[in-house]
Structures are given as structure tokens and as C-alpha cells.
Amino acid sequence: MKTKFLFWRRTIGDLVVDNFSEKPEYLAFFAKCNEAFDFRIANNPESYLGKGIFKSVYKYEDWKIVPAEETWTADVVYQRQKQATETWDYVVPIVNTPEWQKWGVDKWNQYELLRQFMPKTLIVKSDEDLLVQLQHIATGKAVAKPKRGQKGEHVVVFGKSNPPKLNQEILEKKGYILQEYVDTNIDVPGIVRGTIHDVKLITIGDHVFANLRTPEPGKDFCTFDSQYSEISLHLLPASVLELHQKVRRIIEEKFPKSLYTVDVGMTKDGPVVFELNGHTAFPYLHFAYTNDFFDAFIEFLRSLR
Numbered sequence: 409m410k411t412k413f414l415f416w417r418r419t420i421g422d423l424v425v426d427n428f429s430e431k432p433e434y435l436a437f438f439a440k441c442n443e444a445f446d447f448r449i450a451n452n453p454e455s456y457l458g459k460g461i462f463k464s465v466y467k468y469e470d471w472k473i474v475p476a477e478e479t480w481t482a483d484v485v486y487q488r489q490k491q492a493t494e495t496w497d498y499v500v501p502i503v504n505t506p507e508w509q510k511w512g513v514d515k516w517n518q519y520e521l522l523r524q525f526m527p528k529t530l531i532v533k534s535d536e537d538l539l540v541q542l543q544h545i546a547t548g549k550a551v552a553k554p555k556r557g558q559k560g561e562h563v564v565v566f567g568k569s570n571p572p573k574l575n576q577e578i579l580e581k582k583g584y585i586l587q588e589y590v591d592t593n594i595d596v597p598g599i600v601r602g603t604i605h606d607v608k609l610i611t612i613g614d615h616v617f618a619n620l621r622t623p624e625p626g627k628d629f630c631t632f633d634s635q636y637s638e639i640s641l642h643l644l645p646a647s648v649l650e651l652h653q654k655v656r657r658i659i660e661e662k663f664p665k666s667l668y669t670v671d672v673g674m675t676k677d678g679p680v681v682f683e684l685n686g687h688t689a690f691p692y693l694h695f696a697y698t699n700d701f702f703d704a705f706i707e708f709l710r711s712l713r
Contacts, residue, residue, distance in 0.1 A: 413445035413709055414462060414482035416491045418452055427473055433690040437702055438468040444706045448480050449473055453491045460485075460500040484712050489687070501665075501712040504686050508663045512686040513556050515585055521658060525651060525681040531555070532584040535574050541586050542568050549589035551629070556582040558685070565589065565629055590680050592673040598643040600674075606630045606682055607639065609652045609670040610689060611659075613711065615704035616652060617697050618644060619689070638695040648672055648679045655681060665712060 415438070419426040428434040441447040448465040455462050460481050467476040485492075485502040490509045492502055504512070511517050519529040530541045532552065542550060545568060552572060553563040564572045574584055595601050603622050610617040618639040621630040641649070655670050669689060671682040688705075691698045 410446040412483040413447050414485045415449045416485055416487040418489045433693050440702045484709050504666050508666050516555050518684050522681055527588040527590050530586045532586045538571055545588050547589045551587040551589055552584055554578050554582045555585050590673050594676055596674050607672045611668050612704045613708040617701055651679045
């Protein structure tokens, strides 16, 4: 009997976005899931009834997401964005867990766990505190970013002599961190030539896949919208893969059976971890590793039972 796998997503009322019309890689994955699992899709937190049961589920057939059963019981659940609350009943395994989702979105949590691999990071509590904390930053530039944030939104790279005015709403609701600036403007043969970058190491169990991101014109850092391309693992410096393995062991001990991406910058002094991301970016269909990515994802989901 096939494992009953449920893909839990958030819908926003936009038919193009909600049906992955601009993200065909998800539709290709759904087709693979139909082969590997008894596969369904559920929408939004309210679809969960408890005890592994979801209401108003969907299936994928003939290139479309179409209504299926009124209620359906899953064996394994993947939440694309945060859907489950901290009251999730754990009758069936879920990835990533609510605990991981809550912990991982906080960049200070990440720094406390991985500070040996990351640029110096400080908490900032006010505009005045920013000026005080800048005295402890050794680099000529610094980075201010929301303590809880994503997609590179509201990140500011600035010269220490010209500190920014912090967004007060973000300061009150999410907080800020201050980091030393890491210069990734180097040549790495076969990967990047004298360009600011980061490397996204997508981690699925024992498997890792790598993407290179470079900033949009005029920016000093990468964001969700930055251009990215695949990297063959054999081209990466051994130090990057060694760093990834060290991080993986630490994360696996704290949050076993999790999916995440490690954002790394390559510098003249070696690789540095920028942050972790709990959302697993799916590869473009033209990437050479796409089928291997799908197979690794399916293998990982089966291992959760």
C-alpha cells in the first residue's frame, strides 16, 4: 500500500499563484508524487481537523489541481509555508515541524547556534543602540536586518559612518540584528568571477544541491528575487562542503528530519554562513539536478514513516 502523502499549502485567492502556473517545477513534483504516493493537497491551516485528517483535499491530475475527497487521512505531511500551529497533535509526522518553523525564522536563534561559522552579530534595540553597537563592528561596512524576516526584505548594507534610520514598526514587532559585512567579491574558478554572491546549499536528508545567487543590479546583497543558477557540487571548494557537513550535524541534532537551506558566502578567508532558510526552494526544470532533487525529496518523505 502506498504512503498517503499530503502537500499542505497556503492559498491567497490568486488563481495563477495558487495553481503554481508560474512555478511548473511544483507541478512536475506533483506528477512524481502521484507515482510514488497516494497523493493529495490541502489548503490553509483550517483544513486540518486533527488526528491526521484533512478536509476538502485536492488531487493533481491532467495538469490541474482538482477537488477530491471531503475528508482524507494522511500518513506524512509537508507544509510548504507555515500552516501547523504549536498545538499540532503529531498523530502523523510533519516537515518542517512547528518548533523548527518558530525557531528558524529568528536569525538570532540561528546565530546563537552557529556563531562559530557566521559573521559577528549583535542585537539592536533602538536607533541609539545601533550607534553603540556599531562600535563593536570591525568591518567598514555593516548590515542591519530584521531579526525575524525573509526574502531579503528590509535588509540594509551601509557604511559605518552613515548609519540608517531603522524602521520603527519592524523594530517593535520583529527586532533588528546588526552584522559585520562579509565581502564575497572574489573569483572562484568555474563558479563566480569577482561578483558578490551567495551559495544556497539545499539540504534533503543526506543529499545536498547547490545554487549560486548574485544580486540584482545596484544591490550589495542577494534577495528572494536575485538571479540564481545551479552549481555542480564537484566545483565547490572542499571547505564549503566541509562547512555544510558541520552545520548539518548541528541542525540534525537539534531538529532531526528537517528540510532547510544553508546560505553560504565564499570569501578570501574561507566560507561563511549567512543564514538558514526553512523553505526548500524547488529547482528550475532545466537544472541538471532536478530529477535527483525530486527523488531525494520523495526518499526523505518515505523515511518519515
